Amino acid sequence: MYLGRIVAVGITKTNRISLMYRVSSRSFPNRVIKKINGALSVIPTPGSESDIYQNPYISYNCLRHNSEFAVVGNGTHTDPIFEKLESGMSIRDSLTSVLFGMDFEHDDYSTPRIAAVASRMSKSLALGIIRSDGVEVKVFGLEPDNYRYLSTYEKNQISVHNSGSGFDLSSSEEASRFIVDQGEFSNFINPVSSASAIETDTGFEISFNNLQKTS
Template sequence: MTYTGRTLGIGLMNGEPFVFYLLCSRSFPKRKAIFKGRAVYIENMTETDNPYVSYPVVRLLDDYAVVTNGLQTDFIAQALEWENPKKALTHVLDAFDYERDNYSTPRIAGIIGTDGRGWLGFAGRDEFWVKTLGLKDGKTFVTATYDLGLVELDFPGFEGADELAEKAMELPFENKVLAIGVVEEKKGWRLAVSP
């Protein structure tokens, strides 16, 4: 088992775009996901002055879903009003850079479109990249804050956001806290959290 920290995956299943966020944490395992309209927030449940452990994690727009591990979520969503996804990721991640905590935690961010196109970005202390993904059915591109890089994995079949979140929780990574699944369906984006 590998400790990946915050983990983000984007893919296609039966032609439907999906994205998942898997929160793994050694230092702050008591956290929950709070749904507010078209957004989801990670809320820390223990007392700390660490500014990075509570943050907006998902922002749903008409054409895109934005998922990240920090405050950059809302800024990327705003940038999509006037920039294409690759430029929005590049500009916002470059401006925010990595988190100034004890671990120099990288910022990760993903955008999935209702048209099945996807993008991932990574801003670390010694590494920066933004990629346009060539999505294939039944597969997911995954990145994480630690020890993963960018990999393409076969992803198990699922029906809907609930099952997606459950499948994300089954990934072989350590210190899992919760997972959020986002799936584009005919009626729009669907959200779920596990457990």
């Protein structure tokens, strides 16, 4: 099954928050994730920079974090959500105001904007989406060893059915691999790259995983 981009949030078996993001693509597979100025960013591979002129939505920061919050998203809304959290706005209001204000992507597929947020201090987790037919935001908690996810296509409604268990991870590198081919995600095709954040004693450890080799 093809889901497009995927955001996920979970609590590991050892009670640590993890956020994950996966780029899956049929149309623009020539993308990688790199660390740029402290954020993880989706950019075209060398030689594919002209893809930006075909689709302005394919380059953006997909992960932002500080000692308290981590945010993953499939577009330029990731930055303002993170900035609103830093300013003191609640998770619910940060997600709702930005998603509603920026709207879905006005491409050929009316691609939804999706995001996941986590707070270390409150152990609050959230998923949010804006589709062409409305906005959904859900703030929730999870038991250890469980995760929930949301995608741009097919699994694009916030539902308890979009969840899984067996989330026994010890590092952000493991989380970046998990969302590519483990758990529920092993059922979904066309992975390109992934990013993740996992809770530490002082903040979040982050990593990324690119399936495509570049020169």
